[in-house]
Amino acid sequence: MTIEYAPTVLATADGQPHAGTPVLLNRPIRPGTDSAVLSVFGDDRWELTPALFEEHVAATSLNFAPIPAALRPTAKNYVWQLLNCPDPPALRRFSSTRLAVRTVVSGFPSLASFLVWLDVRGITTLPSVGPADLDRYLSDLLDSGLSRDALGDRITAVRRLWAWRERLPAGDRLPATPPWRGEDSDALLGRKRRRGENRTPRIPPSTVDRLLLWSLRFVEDFADDIIAVRDEYATLSARSFTARHRHGGHHDPRTPEQFHADLRTLLRNMTHDGRELPGKPGPDGAPVLDRQHLARLLNCPTHWLGRRANAAALDTSGLPIADAAYLSAPVTARLDGSLWRQHLIAFGEAEQLVRHLSTACFVVIAYLSGARPGEALALRRGCVRHDATAGLWLMHGRKWKGATDEYGGKKPEGEERTDPWVVVRQVADAVSVLERLHERDLLFPTTLFDTRIADALARGRLGKARTTQVLATHIDRFISWVDTYCANTGRDERIPPDPSGRKIYPVRFRRTLAWHIVRRPRGLVAGAIQYDHVRLGVTLGYSGTYASGFPDEHAFETWLLTLEQLTDAEHRLREGEHVSGPAAPTYTQRVHQVSRQFAGRVLTSTRQARDLLDNPALQIHKGKGMTCVFDPAKAKCRLGSGENIRRTPDLTDCQPGCQNIARTDRDIAVLRDQVAELEGLVDDPLSPGPRRERERHELARLTQIVDDHDRTRPEAP
Structure with a gap:
């Protein structure tokens, strides 16, 4: 990967930035980034997304507007140094490597809170902050009711600001005396935190067993039916956008007579094939003609169907009206010997099912491979290969944890894994389904459909990976669909909720897999899969080292x-x-x-x-x-x-x-x-x-x- 940097702009004589200095002056930026959109020091909102390489990370920026005007230049100067200085000053319990961009962003609210606190008390410069002021700030923090983690972040923000004083102009420095006599948050808060403890909650076995069961059913049983309607849905949904939103009306070269002939041809074909007119529930619950979907089929504005000749053709067609607007692809998959659904897939549920299939693939890949969420979301087409000699499925991808730059800090672009993940066939099948589901390079793109609406909803992230937050929402919706399906079909296989009420965030799969391997190697749905995978694939083949981190979880x-x-x-x-x-x-x-x-x-x-x-x-x-x-x-x-x-x-x-x-x-x-x-x-x-x-x-x-x-x-x- 070729690394690019922001165009060089000279700073002031003392090395400090000026209004036109790029915010990301000494940070690698994503290839292809337009230099015209890069933020400069004088802006009050700094866009940092160009410095983020992980495909699943959402757009990120810092907004300095809420910081009091008197302290805003100080805050900007300090944060600019955090972003661009490659050799941070040494301080106990602080990393000696340059902070990652997301670490700077996560610490920004704590810095802003301190500066607002100073401004409320009439303190408008950092050199005038005395020990008594810091003691009052600490006292207010202890009385605030914030969690211990939040208190630690606020204290750390002040200590880090002091540690950087020599890199800042004299007017932007805290006094030389260390805050709180140099004591860190553990000493100030009175109870030592267990560092390194993995506090990620596991997914309960009853929940993850059923979630994996239904995910495998989507991948292995339902995928062909859902993929079969995907292209038809994409074509029709694009037509509906054109019909409703094209400026100046629907520019169709057909004359009224030609359109009427197309309508009659469609009606004859539907009669021949035994199909029904698309319908939807009417005011009394009885199905009525879904004119909007019929307009999609004919690629025309809805009002064309109301013309006298066309309305008459519909009235005299003799075709019944269906209870929904069904797509044409047949249902073939079976569940316990019977078709998994009694009706064709309707237009209104096709996008939902496509998204559920993609979500099911993520569950299978992330849970059964042990890959971190960001690593799974960054997977690309062609990432899985079969080693016929060893009889192993190998999944290739990028890693960020453990990838360091020349200064010892996190390498923002990550690096290709030297050793691939060793996975089971079910993971390879899920990757294959995703490669058939869409044509994008990333397996988990922000959107699965190329429409202007999807582009707008993606907020400029079209073609990049879904975020972990969005994926957590999609997993919730997948579980809701399964529960509704079970209720409607009388199946006693719903996915039990987590008794703690926690959402199923992607980060929980990795910790749960480690638990499930150790505790329940012959468990329910995934017993044999997990047992064989981990004992033979992960423990021996997952890079063969502890670099991946997963053997640590297992231990x-x-x-x-x-x-x-x-x-x-x-x-x-x-x-x-x-x-x-x-x-x-x-x-x-x-x-x-x-x-x-x-x-x-x-x-x-x-x-x-x-x-x-x-x-x-x-x-x-x-x-x-x-x-x-x-x-x-x-x-x-x-x-x-x-x-x-x-x-x-x-x-x-x-x-x-x-x-x-x-x-x-x-x-x-x-x-x-x-x-x-x-x-x-x-x-x-x-x-x-x-x-x-x-x-x-x-x-x-x-x-x-x-x-x-x-x-x-x-x-x-």
């Missing part, structure tokens, strides 16, 4: 699950659960050790979670009817190995007689069920002799294990 969830399981195990031991088997003493020792060693432990990074998972005290793994108290020196099973992957037992290859085996009362309950099942099979006279002999041998082995467990149970006091 964090594994750590949480491990602690929960071991805490439950200790509670059961204290309640008298019996443990038998060769590793029983080690099991008991490790479970009690976990409580002493890790109680109250706070993780500040997912890297710590990965490191802690290697701790021998945590090497307890639940199997079927047994618990592995893992010691690689004693293991008889095959062990995982390789770079960046810790050695773990293969619970599918558990060998009898292994000294790592312990059995809890819960494990014995599983074995008792197996014993009961085997007893029935051994007594079956129709079972083949060799099979019956194998089952009798297994029954004897399991019965001995159960008896030994009961025999070694300590007597109650």
Whole structure:
């Protein structure tokens, strides 16, 4: 990607900007940006969108008009330095790299609040701000009722403004004394924030299972029917715009006689094909002719249909009026053996279904690949390829996290991933559907239709990706459609809402996938998909490194699950659960050790979670009817190995007689069920002799294990 910069305009002699200096003087801008639209220092609104390369980011600007006039030049000078200075001054807990444009934007409201506070109190220059003023500002903040995060942002804005004082003219500097004696927000607010904690809420399993189920149905079952009506809808909707909004009337070269002949031809064809006239609900609920849609079919203004000859042709056609304006493509997809809808797709629902199909594709791609929302929204046509040699589907794209420029700051244009995502076939299918759904380069463009109305609604972002906020709204609408469809068809498969009331934001898919992999590898709808994908695709093939960030999420969830399981195990031991088997003493020792060693432990990074998972005290793994108290020196099973992957037992290859085996009362309950099942099979006279002999041998082995467990149970006091 070729990087462009704003045209160079000399600053003043002291290096400060003047009215004509470009706002983005030292920032790369999107290729093809018209230099005439770039903001300059003298403007009160600075357009920053040219410096944003992520396709899903909305138009962004800074408005200095609300800042008091006396302090506005100071604010502009300071923000200009934030945007253009490549080497920020050092300050504890502040990044030493240049701030990203969106970070500058997100911190702007806190800066503005401080400057407004000063102006209200008659302070119109920064050099006149004393320690007492800052103490009063802090006191007002603490009394404001703002959240802790909001308070931290306000404090940080003042500390950063002070840190930059040497880069500003003398009249724009805070005094040399550090604000609040140099203390940061953690010290001032009295409670330390857990840094690095992932606070993104997971999507509840019941919700995400059904959401994925219906998304897969759209991609795998309904897609052909929806794509079939897409072009017809696009053509007709463009006609309706022309008929209603073209200045000077509808310029149609047809004479009234020619148009009348076209109308009669349409009516004859509809009669021959057994079709009905387009309709809509009338005042009493009965269908009436939808003259607007009929005008679309004939590409004419609606009033042409009211001419006497044309109205007579309609009245005498004998065609019934449908209850909606249906498109012509047939319905072919089936759901549980029956057509998924009893009627053709109507004009009024076609755009909605096209958007739902695109949304369903995003759910499948984002959830089952583990890609970040921005990475998924930046995917382009041809991004998925199949490696026939390895038997893997590979998804190529750009990344922004971890992409840094020569100064160590975020590289705004991002970079192509060195290693692609390893994905499952369902993700490849979703990409293929999107490539058939439209002809744009981006898979998730702002709009799916080339109309002037769509262009206006996109607010100049036509051809770029949808934003995450818009996508969250589309997911809500998709869920509402599914719930309505289930209600109308009597299906008990609606998508349950999140009990917390939270919206399904795209960022939640990645965290939920990590949880679902660790907690429910054999879950409901996506059980096999998620299990195979993550264990084989992500853990081993997702770049093979931790650069993607996803293995960190996976390690964090594994750590949480491990602690929960071991805490439950200790509670059961204290309640008298019996443990038998060769590793029983080690099991008991490790479970009690976990409580002493890790109680109250706070993780500040997912890297710590990965490191802690290697701790021998945590090497307890639940199997079927047994618990592995893992010691690689004693293991008889095959062990995982390789770079960046810790050695773990293969619970599918558990060998009898292994000294790592312990059995809890819960494990014995599983074995008792197996014993009961085997007893029935051994007594079956129709079972083949060799099979019956194998089952009798297994029954004897399991019965001995159960008896030994009961025999070694300590007597109650």
